[in-house]
Amino acid sequence: MIGAGGVATVAAFKIAQNADVFTEFMIASRRKAKCDKIVEDIHKAGYKLDIKTAQVDADDVEQLKALFSDYKPELVINLALPYQDLTIMDACLACGCNYLDTANYEPKDEAHFEYSWQWAYRERFEKAGLTAILGCGFDPGVTSIYTAYAAKHHFKEIQYLDIVDCNAGDHHKAFATNFNPEINIREITQKGLYWEDGKWVETEPLEIHKDLTYPEIGPRDSYLLHHEEIESLVINYPTIKRARFWMTFGQQYLKHLEVIQNIGMSRIDEVEYEAPLADGSGVAKVKIVPLQFLKAVLPNPQDLGENYEGQTSIGCRIRGIGNDGKEHTYYVYNNCSHRAAYEETGMQGVSYTTGVPAMIGAMMFCKGLWNTPGVHNVEEFDPDPFMEQLNKQGLPWHEIHDGDLEL
């Protein structure tokens, strides 16, 4: 596993809880001390799995290759930054490793994500007899598997898909992002995008929003965003007439976001800046990306867990033609408590809902249930064993048949 942030911490805990499947495990990241800390916490919590740690810069293919050649992992679980997907995939190909990630590649100098870069690796993975599993977190990930499950069991034809993501938690901070602030702010400040009648429709950032009612939570203002799973789902389910993604934001959050943009701190270009060297040896002119510096002063998402109250609710609202030939609606979702996630892993619910599916995806691969050479989005695999594990691994799902989807 590459990465040692909140999601990686959760995935590591869940891997240690499933030591019957995962017999050998290494955590590597740019700072080895962070990996060692995760291992220490896991052992303190009473799990016995022997976990190796290593230092690696995931931007550097050569370093990755050296590590993979040495440790010889069967599967590399990429929980690093989206910028690093391609270097890690390159190293996997070079060293004969299978691959799994939770977020698609995005170039560092452009706030823009799409699967094309990773789909371009299809033939190479296929020829090498290696499996790459893309987007195996919650959204993308579980939301795509929910859709596959609905298609397999409940619908002859999925026509309308709305993925709804609500975080109704309260971390008692004036402002904090729930995952990497850099990635979060890039995602939200870009234009909205949805699929309708065979083409993409672009909106201004946060232009479209409406109140949606979430189970056990109530109505929350929800904003249409572009989200990567839509891109593969409309290809894999061509009957879909409209696919959209919605995420809740509070007024306080949006106010902070607006100001962050107004003052220039969401910029992703480099600013030249002169600053004293930390070792006191003089002054240096450095290049600083404002958004990356902002990340350094904002609360660390990994530190939000304590006192985080409330829950997340993420699911798929689907309308289409059922197996009986009639129109049906289907809402499948999970609610996750921030407090319960924290008590189990020391991380809040947003890290938990991404880290658990990453582990289940790895489990699917290790059990031989999800290995087909090539590069695949998760909805291309059998959803049933994954759905079964969700109930066992802390993310139980619920269904509402023929309810009012509000959409």
Added chain:
Amino acid sequence: MIGAGGVATVAAFKIAQNADVFTEFMIASRRKAKCDKIVEDIHKAGYKLDIKTAQVDADDVEQLKALFSDYKPELVINLALPYQDLTIMDACLACGCNYLDTANYEPKDEAHFEYSWQWAYRERFEKAGLTAILGCGFDPGVTSIYTAYAAKHHFKEIQYLDIVDCNAGDHHKAFATNFNPEINIREITQKGLYWEDGKWVETEPLEIHKDLTYPEIGPRDSYLLHHEEIESLVINYPTIKRARFWMTFGQQYLKHLEVIQNIGMSRIDEVEYEAPLADGSGVAKVKIVPLQFLKAVLPNPQDLGENYEGQTSIGCRIRGIGNDGKEHTYYVYNNCSHRAAYEETGMQGVSYTTGVPAMIGAMMFCKGLWNTPGVHNVEEFDPDPFMEQLNKQGLPWHEIHDGDLEL
């Protein structure tokens, strides 16, 4: 003159306009190119004064001493940063130069200003036969001279003093500060303070505010801040029962300020940060003060002039016992148009209202009207020749006798 920002640019223009008084003039700052640019603009505007320029780091007493020994200025006009007041005063003492500034000393690692540090130089300036004129901008500066003028001509006893500072300009930017953002944000985010019945009363930051009506502008929400001129005025006019300072802020400005604090960008402590070197030679760990980095991405106050509409209105609202033994009120103020300031000097009104008084103070010294060895706040000198120059140099003042002060 040390400094090459907006205020310095205005002061340089006004010095060039008064070449009968100022026969020799040098502008020095950390970046000589900025000084050369000011000279170029002044000469382009048709003024003939020969102006020298030099490079100097005002944090470095030895560099200042070398420059002063070489150029031998009679008066050093300090328009650098408030952190640099003491190094410049030290160099003046060492080289036998007189001194003038517009803002009192403030240590870099603490958002706190007071005159004590500079008043501690009194005896040394006195013994050296040198004059130091403190706080000769608009506020402090003109507001203190307005008070001295009121005391000299209209009041036997000043009892209540409210200094009111309104910027009703619109620069058409989402957020920008009107002077150095670092100094501005430090000033506003600290606790409020006012003088009442012989002691200082502290308030939470921006706790007290009320609508005040400004001439030609109308009502504007005005916030009680601590401001340095109050500190010397209550000592020099011991009959003052209450002295306060008010400044207008719009809701948009305050919203940005709140968020800047919430996200940690107003912090003045150092953050260790690793960044690539600008010359591409590697990566360095540097120390960055978030508020200073924010300054680097915010609009430069010197660039606000173009399209800046509206005007500033700054004045003193005074109540006390008049020379006739009866209670009177007196409101003396200046309104300054951002556009007119820009057309004359290329800078907006906030720079203009500070730079013009700095030049007039220097003129008072050079004409021999304001030179008394020691360290002095401006109200200690004769206000009359200064008030006369305000009318001639672009900052005419107006009086309202026995009007409603609203306070």
